[in-house]
Amino acid sequence: MLMALAASPAFAQAAAQPAKIDAADTAWMISATGLVLMMSIPGLALFYSGMVRKKNVLATMAQTLAAVALGSILWMAIGYSLAFTGNSPAIGTFDRALLLGMDMNAISPLAKNIPESVFMFYQMTFAVITVALVAGSVADRMRFSAYLWFVAGWLLLVYVPIAHWVWGGGFLGTAGVLDFAGGLVVHLNAGIGGLVACYLLGARRGYGTDNLAPYDLSLAVIGTGLLWVGWFGFNGGSALGANSRAGFAVLATHLAACAGVLTWMILEWWDRGKPSVLGMISGAVAGLGTITPASGFVLPWHGIVIGIVAGAVCYWACTKLKTKCRYDDSLDVFGVHGIGGATGTILAGVFAVAAVGDTAGLLEGNSGQVLVQLYGIGVTLAWSGAVTFMLLKVIGFFLPLRVREEDERIGLDVSLHGESLQ
Amino acid sequence: MKLVIAIIKPFKLDEVRDALTALGVHGMTVTEVKGFGRQKGHTEIYRGAEYAVNFLPKLKIEVGVEDGIADKVVAAIGSAAKTGQIGDGKIFVYDLDRAVRIRTGETDNDAL
Numbered sequence: 064m065l066m067a068l069a070a071s072p073a074f075a076q077a078a079a080q081p082a083k084i085d086a087a088d089t090a091w092m093i094s095a096t097g098l099v100l101m102m103s104i105p106g107l108a109l110f111y112s113g114m115v116r117k118k119n120v121l122a123t124m125a126q127t128l129a130a131v132a133l134g135s136i137l138w139m140a141i142g143y144s145l146a147f148t149g150n151s152p153a154i155g156t157f158d159r160a161l162l163l164g165m166d167m168n169a170i171s172p173l174a175k176n177i178p179e180s181v182f183m184f185y186q187m188t189f190a191v192i193t194v195a196l197v198a199g200s201v202a203d204r205m206r207f208s209a210y211l212w213f214v215a216g217w218l219l220l221v222y223v224p225i226a227h228w229v230w231g232g233g234f235l236g237t238a239g240v241l242d243f244a245g246g247l248v249v250h251l252n253a254g255i256g257g258l259v260a261c262y263l264l265g266a267r268r269g270y271g272t273d274n275l276a277p278y279d280l281s282l283a284v285i286g287t288g289l290l291w292v293g294w295f296g297f298n299g300g301s302a303l304g305a306n307s308r309a310g311f312a313v314l315a316t317h318l319a320a321c322a323g324v325l326t327w328m329i330l331e332w333w334d335r336g337k338p339s340v341l342g343m344i345s346g347a348v349a350g351l352g353t354i355t356p357a358s359g360f361v362l363p364w365h366g367i368v369i370g371i372v373a374g375a376v377c378y379w380a381c382t383k384l385k386t387k388c389r390y391d392d393s394l395d396v397f398g399v400h401g402i403g404g405a406t407g408t409i410l411a412g413v414f415a416v417a418a419v420g421d422t423a424g425l426l427e428g429n430s431g432q433v434l435v436q437l438y439g440i441g442v443t444l445a446w447s448g449a450v451t452f453m454l455l456k457v458i459g460f461f462l463p464l465r466v467r468e469e470d471e472r473i474g475l476d477v478s479l480h481g482e483s484l485q
Numbered sequence: 486m487k488l489v490i491a492i493i494k495p496f497k498l499d500e501v502r503d504a505l506t507a508l509g510v511h512g513m514t515v516t517e518v519k520g521f522g523r524q525k526g527h528t529e530i531y532r533g534a535e536y537a538v539n540f541l542p543k544l545k546i547e548v549g550v551e552d553g554i555a556d557k558v559v560a561a562i563g564s565a566a567k568t569g570q571i572g573d574g575k576i577f578v579y580d581l582d583r584a585v586r587i588r589t590g591e592t593d594n595d596a597l
Contacts (some may be wrong), residue, residue: 274536276529335530345532382533395532 118474254401323350
């Protein structure tokens with residue numbers, strides 16, 4: 064009888080790694096999953112749609128909604144399996160395609176205290192918000208049908224491999240790259256994808272000449288608040304349990320957001336004469352995106368330093384770099400998330416504290432960690448940039464990526480969705 | 486009869502309404518409008534992108550009055566809407582040929 068039990072694969076696995084579903088961890092991770100989903104809908108939907116013109120508000124919300132709906136189904140169908148199963152350095156397996164074999168008691172070796180269903184769902188919310196983020200770069204001009212193909216292709220060809228490399232047992236994680244909650248996988252990835260996409264689609268009509276002022280920044284402020292609170296699930300949940308590391312992560316996250324707000328506000332006040340509300344919320348998101356890879360590896364007060372750097376470099380990227388390079392990254396996905404994600408990934412290598420996340424950074428004498436972080440940035444940049452480019456070229460071969468000129472002029476709400484704000 | 490049209494700063498509406506009520510003017514029509522005169526516009530900055538906003542929000546008041554009080558109405562609007570700052574607005578006076586109160590069919594001065 065004992066022999067028979069020992070021979071069964073399930074028993075062998077359980078013996079090799081003590082995996083047991085913990086009630087507190089599971090409760091926190093289900094909550095965190097809800098928080099991260101709230102970041103997309105309604106958080107990101109409000110944040111983005113408040114920054115576009117009135118005629119494109121609903122179309123912008125539609126992009127986030129579609130990314131959540133389509134991305135979630137694809138994640139369940141195949142994305143999760145390819146990202147988070149197997150031991151290959153390159154890509155996962157089909158073992159969990161359509162959640163095959165994921166019974167009630169299943170536990171992923173990557174999250175040993177919670178049901179695999181919760182782990183899979185938690186990671187799903189990351190995948191869909193990353194795709195939805197990219198849409199901000201091409202706001203006001205992308206054809207909805209082309210966008211849906213882009214969501215599907217980008218999720219599977221760009222997000223899934225990078226998530227596997229960093230978090231799913233792939234070669235970047237093995238190389239020691241620190242990315243607690245997605246500085247590379249989510250923010251730099253979305254930022255580069257957005258930058259390539261806005262170059263390929265071209266600028267909005269009237270960019271640089273017409274008044275493209277936001278329709279209603281109060282929506283964007285509400286969206287920022289929802290993103291901010293949701294980020295506690297994003298970074299705190301990345302501890303994959305209800306523990307003190309999650310506590311450190313959410314505290315550092317909040318402090319970085321605050322430092323980002325104040326830094327952007329002061330810089331703009333000094334540079335342009337007035338502290339704008341759009342600047343303050345931009346600083347918040349910059350701080351949040353930048354602390355993301357470092358949270359869970361650093362001390363809470365490091366969040367303030369990282370938030371200050373985030374506010375400064377992202378302010379520079381959005382107001383100076385963009386003008387200089389003349390790309391129309393409409394909602395500054397690259398300037399905030401791309402630059403912030405890369406900066407935070409480097410700073411994780413600088414500030415990492417061994418007592419927090421088992422890895423020492425530059426300040427604790429491990430100078431090599433910064434090089435490892437740069438390696439992660441280089442790989443993410445190259446893959447996300449190249450595959451986004453090829454994907455859009457292929458989609459563009461079959462159907463136009465942009466709406467027609469007159470449709471763009473009358474607005475995407477009417478021309479794409481047959482609705483409008485009154 | 487005269488039709489007095491005044492373009493004023495939005496926050497001056499209540500003062501203008503009170504001044505006209507004191508003169509025995511029983512009604513008026515107010516519309517939100519945009520425009521510019523010597524005030525020109527202002528600049529808005531969104532993440533470094535500067536936009537010149539040339540058309541500023543104003544209110545347009547339309548009020549039909551008897552010939553006898555037209556000058557008093559103009560003077561009342563003028564003093565009630567005045568701040569002394571650029572952008573206070575303008576008053577235009579037109580001759581008014583006919584007026585009809587739809588409910589009763591009264592015409593001209595009786596309809597005002």
